[in-house]
Amino acid sequence: MTLLELSGVSVHYGRIKAVSDLAISVNEGEIVTLIGANGAGKSTTMRAISGIRPVSSGSITFQGEDITRLRADLRVVRGISQAPEGRGIFPGMTVLENLDMGAYARKERKNLAAEMDHVFTLFPRLAERRGQMGGTLSGGEQQMLAIGRALMAKPKLLLLDEPSMGLAPQFIQQIFRIITEINREGTTVLLVEQNAQQALSRAHRAYVLETGSITKTGTGKELLADDSIKEAYLGVA
Amino acid sequence: MDDPAGPRPDPHVENELSIHHSSALYLAQDDSVINFDVAGLVDQFWANTVDGLSQGSIYALVALGYTLVYGVLKLINFAHSEVFIYGAYATWFTFYGLGFRPGPTPELAVFELIGFLLLALLAAVLVSGATAVVLERVAYRPLRNRGAPRLVFLITAIGASFVLQQLIFIWRGGNPEQAIRLLRPEPVFEVFGVAITNITIIIVLASILLFFIADTFVNRTRFGRGIRAVAQDPDTATLMGVNKERVIMLTFLIGGLLAGAAALFYMMKIPQGASYQGGFLLGLKAFTAAVLGGIGNLRGALLGGLLLGLMENYGQSLFGGEWRDVVAFVLLIVILMFRPTGILGESLGKARV
Ligand SMILES: Nc1ncnc2c1ncn2[C@@H]1O[C@H](COP(=O)(O)OP(=O)(O)OP(=O)(O)O)[C@@H](O)[C@H]1O
Ligand SMILES: [Mg+2]
Numbered sequence: 001m002t003l004l005e006l007s008g009v010s011v012h013y014g015r016i017k018a019v020s021d022l023a024i025s026v027n028e029g030e031i032v033t034l035i036g037a038n039g040a041g042k043s044t045t046m047r048a049i050s051g052i053r054p055v056s057s058g059s060i061t062f063q064g065e066d067i068t069r070l071r072a073d074l075r076v077v078r079g080i081s082q083a084p085e086g087r088g089i090f091p092g093m094t095v096l097e098n099l100d101m102g103a104y105a106r107k108e109r110k111n112l113a114a115e116m117d118h119v120f121t122l123f124p125r126l127a128e129r130r131g132q133m134g135g136t137l138s139g140g141e142q143q144m145l146a147i148g149r150a151l152m153a154k155p156k157l158l159l160l161d162e163p164s165m166g167l168a169p170q171f172i173q174q175i176f177r178i179i180t181e182i183n184r185e186g187t188t189v190l191l192v193e194q195n196a197q198q199a200l201s202r203a204h205r206a207y208v209l210e211t212g213s214i215t216k217t218g219t220g221k222e223l224l225a226d227d228s229i230k231e232a233y234l235g236v237a
Numbered sequence: 238m239d240d241p242a243g244p245r246p247d248p249h250v251e252n253e254l255s256i257h258h259s260s261a262l263y264l265a266q267d268d269s270v271i272n273f274d275v276a277g278l279v280d281q282f283w284a285n286t287v288d289g290l291s292q293g294s295i296y297a298l299v300a301l302g303y304t305l306v307y308g309v310l311k312l313i314n315f316a317h318s319e320v321f322i323y324g325a326y327a328t329w330f331t332f333y334g335l336g337f338r339p340g341p342t343p344e345l346a347v348f349e350l351i352g353f354l355l356l357a358l359l360a361a362v363l364v365s366g367a368t369a370v371v372l373e374r375v376a377y378r379p380l381r382n383r384g385a386p387r388l389v390f391l392i393t394a395i396g397a398s399f400v401l402q403q404l405i406f407i408w409r410g411g412n413p414e415q416a417i418r419l420l421r422p423e424p425v426f427e428v429f430g431v432a433i434t435n436i437t438i439i440i441v442l443a444s445i446l447l448f449f450i451a452d453t454f455v456n457r458t459r460f461g462r463g464i465r466a467v468a469q470d471p472d473t474a475t476l477m478g479v480n481k482e483r484v485i486m487l488t489f490l491i492g493g494l495l496a497g498a499a500a501l502f503y504m505m506k507i508p509q510g511a512s513y514q515g516g517f518l519l520g521l522k523a524f525t526a527a528v529l530g531g532i533g534n535l536r537g538a539l540l541g542g543l544l545l546g547l548m549e550n551y552g553q554s555l556f557g558g559e560w561r562d563v564v565a566f567v568l569l570i571v572i573l574m575f576r577p578t579g580i581l582g583e584s585l586g587k588a589r590v
Contacts, residue, residue, distance in 0.1 A: 050476055051475075052472050052475055052476065071480070072475045072476070073475055073478045073479055073480045073481070074478075076476065076477065076478030077478055081476075082476045084472070084473060084476060088470055088472070088473030088476065089473075090465070090466055090469045090470055090473065091469060091470075092465065092469055093462075093465065093466075093469070097462065100462065101462060101466055101474075101477045101479075102477060104459070104462070104463065104466075104477045104478045104479055105477065105478025105479075149477075153477075153478070
């Protein structure tokens with residue numbers, strides 16, 4: 001069943017069109033990845049889905065309902081949660097407070113402790129640092145916190161914008177394992193990545209974005225085997 | 238901001254103690270405008286301290302409004318001084334509406350007095366709170382929706398301040414409302430030879446209580462956390478499901494409510510204080526207090542307010558009454574020279590329990 005559908009979506013920054021006529025769909029239970037070069041419009045697409053950037057044309061539906069004009073904070077209530085590019089950790093809040101912010105939109109707050117335990121199981125490092133200020137965490141710790149915080153909302157759709165950015169190689173592996181685990185537990189994931197190799201091997205399906213337009217789509221495996229992808233994104237000649 | 242009611246003795250009154258005169262250090266001749274009346278400062282120290290704390294409490298409550306709005310919008314809401322003075326008018330009209338008139342202070346039973354003061358508090362808080370919210374809605378929100386640059390907000394704030402002032406001027410004219418007093422200042426006990434009046438006690442205790450309520454709200458409640466989140470990172474706050482517009486409205490409301498309470502205390506201390514321009518200087522000083530403590534920081538507002546109240550009084554004793562306001566702003570400049578972000582320095586976001 002289709003969970004998220006973008007059709008004909010364009011987004012502008014002032015006069016500049018950042019993405020144009022996008023058609024993307026994400027089915028329930030999938031990991032879908034969006035790869036593309038710097039400035040291709042990946043983050044812009046994510047912002048349009050979560051609603052912090054308005055679309056100039058086209059429509060976005062979530063669970064069969066049109067959310068194109070829905071306020072961003074209400075999209076969180078519907079079940080869309082994002083770990084933004086640059087992590088967006090609240091610097092003056094502790095790890096615990098940051099996690100609690102993730103659950104801000106949740107109506108039922110009974111299972112909050114269980115959710116937090118779950119996040120701490122995924123990221124034991126965060127448990128050790130629970131009282132530390134977000135702004136003083138290392139980049140990798142902040143990345144864990146950003147993902148953990150997004151999970152606190154118990155999202156139906158988890159948007160991850162470059163979760164491996166700035167992480168040590170062995171930790172990149174771990175982050176992708178955790179993403180797969182989150183997905184197995186029932187959360188649909190839309191993943192933006194520079195690390196195309198990892199993203200494509202973990203994803204069910206993928207889209208390639210070039211200067212604001214989708215140029216290719218297929219299963220992760222198909223794109224991994226695609227010669228032009230190999231050349232442009234996998235560093236294989 | 239003269240305070241004929243307060244227990245602030247004139248530092249120039251001849252003192253029986255001969256050391257007073259002999260130890261006064263004069264900068265120049267007797268006709269100099271500035272003199273360093275060290276003995277005056279020492280003599281009046283405790284009286285000034287007590288009075289400074291009550292004046293400072295009022296600054297602190299108003300400063301909280303500046304700091305909250307600054308934290309969330311990075312806007313200096315210059316019209317906050319009028320939000321405050323509207324509360325002073327609400328207080329005056331409540332007293333008037335209850336049948337009190339300028340003239341001698343009535344004899345009231347304690348429960349009556351408390352009831353009337355609470356009624357005035359309610360009126361002041363509602364009027365100031367509503368003024369702040371309407372101001373936000375009418376003046377600032379349309380600018381936000383258009384994505385106006387920071388400078389436009391600032392100019393609008395100054396403009397709104399004038400508009401709110403002139404509305405009172407048109408309605409009530411240029412003269413202050415005549416003093417209506419419900420409670421005569423009476424000494425309750427003495428500390429270091431200084432009589433502490435009932436009014437001082439009420440103002441200081443109630444202000445500190447209100448500060449702790451506001452601080453707890455911002456740091457401990459879900460809505461408060463929303464305010465801090467917007468202050469630290471508005472876009473990410475939205476991604477957490479925080480309704481930014483509601484947070485902004487709430488922030489103005491809290492600032493307004495606190496300014497309303499401050500207005501009642503101000504009117505108890507300075508009953509003739511309801512004048513159309515009456516908010517200007519007090520607002521400016523409260524803003525100074527907020528910057529002094531570290532704008533965006535709730536505790537900074539409290540600290541800055543109290544410090545400013547004290548320093549003004551000490552400065553007045555030392556240099557003479559006409560230097561009172563100068564002291565406030567010189568203090569600001571000096572502190573900012575050494576600590577550009579104010580004494581506590583953090584932003585609202587970073588302030589933590
Ligand atoms: N706030 C903005 N104002 C103007 N232009 C912007 C803004 N944000 C992004 N852009 C432009 O829109 C285009 C797409 O940007 P976007 O951030 O979506 O790229 P991206 O694919 O996420 O790149 P990266 O991999 O570097 O994160 C870029 O050309 C960028 O310069
Ligand atoms: Mg990006």
